[in-house]
Amino acid sequence: MKACFMGLGYIGLPTAIIAAKHGIQITGVDINPKVVEMTNAGRLHIIEPGIEEMLKEVVASGMLKASTTPETADAYFMVVPTPFKGNHEPDVSYVEAATRAVLPFLKEGDLYVIESTSPVGTTEVMANIIFAERPELKDKIYIAYCPERILPGNVIYELVHNDRVIGGMNEASTDKAIEFYARFVQGTLHKTNARTAEMCKLTENSSRDVQIAFANELSIICDKAGINVWELINLANKHPRVNILQPGCGVGGHCIAVDPYFITSDFPAESKLIANAREINNYKAFWCAERVKNAMLEFELKNHRKPTVAMMGLAFKPNIDDLRESPSKYITTKVMQSCNNANILVVEPNVKEHNVFKLTDYREAYNKADIVAFLTAHNEFKTLEWSCDKVILDFCGIFKK
Numbered sequence: 001m002k003a004c005f006m007g008l009g010y011i012g013l014p015t016a017i018i019a020a021k022h023g024i025q026i027t028g029v030d031i032n033p034k035v036v037e038m039t040n041a042g043r044l045h046i047i048e049p050g051i052e053e054m055l056k057e058v059v060a061s062g063m064l065k066a067s068t069t070p071e072t073a074d075a076y077f078m079v080v081p082t083p084f085k086g087n088h089e090p091d092v093s094y095v096e097a098a099t100r101a102v103l104p105f106l107k108e109g110d111l112y113v114i115e116s117t118s119p120v121g122t123t124e125v126m127a128n129i130i131f132a133e134r135p136e137l138k139d140k141i142y143i144a145y146c147p148e149r150i151l152p153g154n155v156i157y158e159l160v161h162n163d164r165v166i167g168g169m170n171e172a173s174t175d176k177a178i179e180f181y182a183r184f185v186q187g188t189l190h191k192t193n194a195r196t197a198e199m200c201k202l203t204e205n206s207s208r209d210v211q212i213a214f215a216n217e218l219s220i221i222c223d224k225a226g227i228n229v230w231e232l233i234n235l236a237n238k239h240p241r242v243n244i245l246q247p248g249c250g251v252g253g254h255c256i257a258v259d260p261y262f263i264t265s266d267f268p269a270e271s272k273l274i275a276n277a278r279e280i281n282n283y284k285a286f287w288c289a290e291r292v293k294n295a296m297l298e299f300e301l302k303n304h305r306k307p308t309v310a311m312m313g314l315a316f317k318p319n320i321d322d323l324r325e326s327p328s329k330y331i332t333t334k335v336m337q338s339c340n341n342a343n344i345l346v347v348e349p350n351v352k353e354h355n356v357f358k359l360t361d362y363r364e365a366y367n368k369a370d371i372v373a374f375l376t377a378h379n380e381f382k383t384l385e386w387s388c389d390k391v392i393l394d395f396c397g398i399f400k401k
């Protein structure tokens with residue numbers, strides 16, 4: 001069996017590698033020539049533990065090769081970005097471009113699957129594009145939607161063991177897609193239709209967003225009420241049916257900070273809670289930036305000099321290098337803009353260099369700083385000792401003080 005993966009990013013590349021390990025001949029396609037070059041050299045362009053060895057192995061055995069253009073295969077997978085546009089409307093242009101790229105290669109009996117997180121109805125829209133260009137394929141190919149749930153950092157395990165939801169345009173398409181995923185997935189493959197599968201992915205991430213918004217709102221209330229939010233949540237969670245998440249400095253990344261907009265933009269009147277959660281989580285990042293700026297003013301008034309400030313973490317969640325939609329990056333930018341970049345030490349232990357931020361080692365920054373803002377709960381930061389000589393703004397529970 002031959003499969004063509006369109007998009008070799010955080011999701012497409014590991015999936016392609018695992019499929020290749022399970023005997024499927026893979027062409028991995030990416031429009032970024034550097035990604036293609038690195039992949040063919042057996043070098044990983046993403047941070048993902050344990051998978052580079054597998055990449056080397058499947059490239060060396062000829063089971064995976066990367067290219068900037070698709071090739072004839074039996075199955076095609078769209079694993080390209082689905083960001084939103086300026087007005088928070090979903091941008092499915094990458095899915096459309098990838099679909100149009102494989103159009104000339106499609107033949108009777110082929111499977112076409114969208115894995116990219118997509119607004120409800122995207123699979124139908126892409127099917128219409130395919131059949132408008134290739135009407136002879138109507139009812140002759142299998143079209144399905146299968147969202148990805150893996151957690152970057154743990155993909156080798158989760159790609160194989162997570163349950164998956166698979167929704168075809170018709171039952172035969174669902175079955176054909178299940179047949180493919182059953183080659184390497186040990187989790188249960190749940191059958192549904194394409195619209196439900198699309199909405200299922202959006203629901204999962206909106207649910208997380210709403211729960212995090214609750215924790216973030218609590219953290220702002222507790223700050224005003226003089227209550228330690230970490231202690232409060234720990235105590236409330238002793239109730240057998242309460243499970244509150246931990247607050248942070250907002251919500252970031254390619255998924256939870258983005259996907260709820262795919263619901264709110266299509267169902268604005270019906271999605272009030274989901275829209276509010278998005279606002280609360282965005283507001284939390286703004287609130288954190290204001291807290292740092294206020295601490296800087298207070299320090300200057302008290303000490304008659306400007307403080308040195310350490311901004312600890314740029315990634316959107318702990319122990320990764322992914323800065324997409326990161327509230328930590330937003331807060332750091334806002335703080336730097338407020339003081340013309342003076343005396344701000346930016347720390348991100350998972351990134352070697354950045355084209356905007358000059359990065360400082362985390363210990364050096366912590367030792368030098370008068371004010372320390374913990375933005376992302378990286379493991380490295382948890383090795384630091386609490387210091388009473390510093391103003392510590394712990395937005396992500398490093399010390400839980």
Ligand SMILES: NC(=O)c1ccc[n+]([C@@H]2O[C@H](COP(=O)([O-])OP(=O)(O)OC[C@H]3O[C@@H](n4cnc5c(N)ncnc54)[C@H](O)[C@@H]3O)[C@@H](O)[C@H]2O)c1
Nearest residue numbers: 007008009010011030031032079080082097098116117148
């Ligand atoms: N990263 C996650 O944790 C995660 C989890 C679940 C679902 N998703 C969804 O999976 C999809 C892919 O996400 P990702 O994190 O892998 O994105 P990514 O940005 O890491 O990778 C996407 C890749 O697609 C390539 N690309 C863009 N247009 C292309 C085209 N026309 N043809 C071929 N390649 C093209 C890009 O160059 C890039 O390398 C998105 O819809 C995302 O929402 C991501």
